[in-house]
């Protein structure tokens with residue numbers, strides 16, 4: 001039972017040795033020894049199974065089974081090898097293992113494909129060590145620049161460029177254009193939410209990756225003595241903020257799915273029990289698959305925040321530091337994935353991804369789509385990340401079916 005799922009689980013456990021954190025889970029940061037060992041482990045597995053495996057300049061790993069006819073056309077599939085701090089052994093890693101097992105399964109069952117099939121283990125996606133995300137896929141697409149990372153250092157003061165060179169890699173040749181042979185990209189990933197589990201659905205077919213905007217919102221009032229300042233004379237920043245958050249969440253509920261709004265961090269000044277808080281900063285993360293609705297939501301709440309601030313004799317400053325557009329997946333590729341679920345007789349749901357993935361970097365350049373498999377309790381970025389072997393297997397077989405349709409036929 002579930003031979004491929006079991007094999008995937010075993011490989012994931014072997015990868016997990018490289019970057020196992022004594023505190024729990026995986027901490028596998030870009031350009032560390034653990035990271036290099038994990039990439040080399042995957043390279044060995046690929047080579048042993050007859051894949052032609054090579055690193056690019058920056059440390060993305062590719063494993064190819066050459067096609068017999070359309071040698072200038074490649075279907076690429078994979079995900080990222082790095083993790084967040086104390087992350088799990090599935091996020092990213094499952095996508096690499098599943099891609100390898102799916103291609104290997106096809107090779108053993110049907111021989112060589114007509115088009116090249118290629119696995120990619122992206123060097124980096126999470127931005128956990130250096131404050132730069134999607135380093136791997138952005139290099140594939142030739143949109144990462146030297147200047148983006150030139151001045152970056154990690155929390156120990158180690159420079160990005162030194163960490164990279166010390167592990168045998170370097171910047172890509174910026175004169176080399178994007179590969180013309182890649183005609184399709186598929187990524188399989190754990191869901192990182194609990195929609196599939198709740199709805200008892202085996203596979204998620206992603207039709208869009210939600211856009212997101214993130215803000216720092218600062219409310220300023222006046223710090224004062226908690227005993228001697230009567231209520232009606234206060235300019236209480238926390239009281240003002242609490243009304244703002246109430247309004248934001250209530251409005252998000254009114255908009256409904258797929259809009260989400262999260263206040264995840266609050267910093268109070270001076271943060272002392274007997275002082276009326278003079279200033280508070282809170283974060284706001286808002287996401288939707290439709291840019292217009294996301295803008296409308298943001299405009300609506302920010303108008304109201306000004307009113308709330310004034311009514312409490314406070315002021316509000318809103319700073320947007322992230323604005324990422326929603327990314328639609330390619331409709332033809334989405335159909336290939338839907339058909340693969342139907343062919344395998346698996347239940348599936350057409351859904352958006354609220355989390356960002358390498359697919360959103362690649363989608364503007366190459367026809368791209370994504371599969372999701374259920375995550376237990378929706379947990380991710382945690383040592384408790386878990387997907388049943390049954391679903392690991394069903395994901396691999398769905399991916400295999402899709403790759404079969406894309407690369408074994410005229």
Ligand SMILES: [Zn+2]
Pocket residue numbers: 080091092125189357
């Ligand atoms: Zn991921």
